[in-house]
Amino acid sequence: MAPPNGVSTVVLPMPSAPEERQWVTTLKRLARRRTALFGLAVVAVVILSAVGAPLVTVFDPIEQDINQRLKEPGWRNAAGQAHVLGTDHLGRDILARIIYGSRVALVVGLSAVLISGVLGMAIGLVSGYFGGAVDDFFMRLADIQLAFPFILLAIAVIGVLGPSLRNIIVVIGVSSWVVYARVVRGEVLSIREREFVQAAIALGSRDGRVVLRHVLPNAFTPWLVVATLDMARVIVIESALSFLGLGVQPPTPTWGGMLADGRVYLSTAWWLATFPGLAILVTVLGINLLGDGLRDTLDPRLKV
């Protein structure tokens, strides 16, 4: 029944249960996509086994045992313990080294993504919000950054500074901001014109407050999608650096380092090089599928 003045009022049904938090909704929607769920499962397994490595494998990733060198996958030692993926040229269990190696990959991945993500977010916010000369400056800086073949710049800089966990994280982190900055900037350009931002400005909010309280929360979703997908890229770069001998140094196990060792024994012991590469492949695939799923549920327009 319409009120006499002709304006119909719509009574919204109250949600019967207390309103779901946004991330719960997101997770539920994500779970409906099989590929994203697979990605989430892979990522969960990798993180859990990295954290609980000593619980997952009985073998030590560093201790050498020359009597057990180059044993085939499935080989059992005298104590009856099975080397599921075989042993390497120094008699170390491949599976144990892969599991412990995931720690380096994850630490580098998370830290570098955090550095470049925060840096890129800041540049994107400033560039998009203020525009003009500031924007021009940062966008040219982005072009300069992108002109370098990433891996070549990374190995040149790490070659000069010396390979260490800290240097790898800093070099990858500092030089990966462009994709975040571009995506955030694009979002800011459209958010800036929306009513609630214009209202905040009209009410006299200072720029800093407008950016941090009104613009940033709305640019966060695309940022998260980019960060997830970028994590996969960083893990590949970390292993490439380790493969070239410019990563975290032995005896600490790294996936790339294991591959480089295995390359020497390619004709006699195929498992040395095969399994660490599969670990990278599966991890990166999992992260990519999760990232694709996040993008499709959170922000399907986003092109990353």
Next chain:
Amino acid sequence: MKSYLLRRLWQAVLVLFGVSVVVFLILHLTGDPAALLLPPDATAEDIARFRTAMGFDDPVAVQYLRFLKGALRGDFGESLRHGEPAMTLVLERLPATFQLAGAGLLLALCLAIPAGILSAVKRNSPVDYVSTVVALTGQAMPTFWLGIMLILVFSVRLNWLPSSGRGGLEHLILPAVTLGLFTTARITRLTRSGMLEVMGQDYIRTARAKGVSEQPVVWKHALKNASIPIITIVGIELGTLLGGSVITETIFAWPGVGRLSVQAIFNRDYPVVQAAVFLLASTFVFLNFIVDVAYTWLDPRIRFR
């Protein structure tokens, strides 16, 4: 259009200027380029003498201008290991890198565009699933592992193809596949999503309603518009290919700029490193400028911006 191209050219010059600053700074990262360039067993007096001789005591700005003057003439100094001008060494290796990157790109385009179109036209069919799974796997596969696995199967086990060096076509196959797979995967997915987007638009429905048969609708009407993002990504992928050549060339002992620069980094031969980084980055900037020019020709909307 002329003003657009001029602006674009000016941007490219600015970027090259920035590239030269970064390449210059590589040597100054530790604060002491003299110690970096001399062997680790050099004495303190040696280092001091060398520092003065090379002008490393001058203000950084003066040193940079000297570097830029040299760089503009292609002079990055002499290779510390080979005693030849660094630029000559790099230029000698450039054709091999271009050949490899070109083969990788050609392979990617020949595989990815038909695969992407087929995937989009026959959406949710087995063809689409296979192509999507292959593309997803290809994007997740690290270049160096793919290269090693290809050597394991085709060189070590089957003994069909050589695992290293440059020579005839048989030498090119494995490195080109290794280098091109990631790009193939990326362009396949992009072509598929681009075609799906275009195929849903009104003018495609109009064309079909007018009775245009399926072949021209796909190949003429749809592909023309879907090709614009593909060309953008080709520009970006050129960077991926030039960067990927560093790893691929190392694995297959391919005598290009990438392998040269990795060796130079391990030999602490920094003039060669600088020349190689500068040349590859400039190549990328130049090729992307060409891509942008191609754009204005393909997409008239840009011409009048």
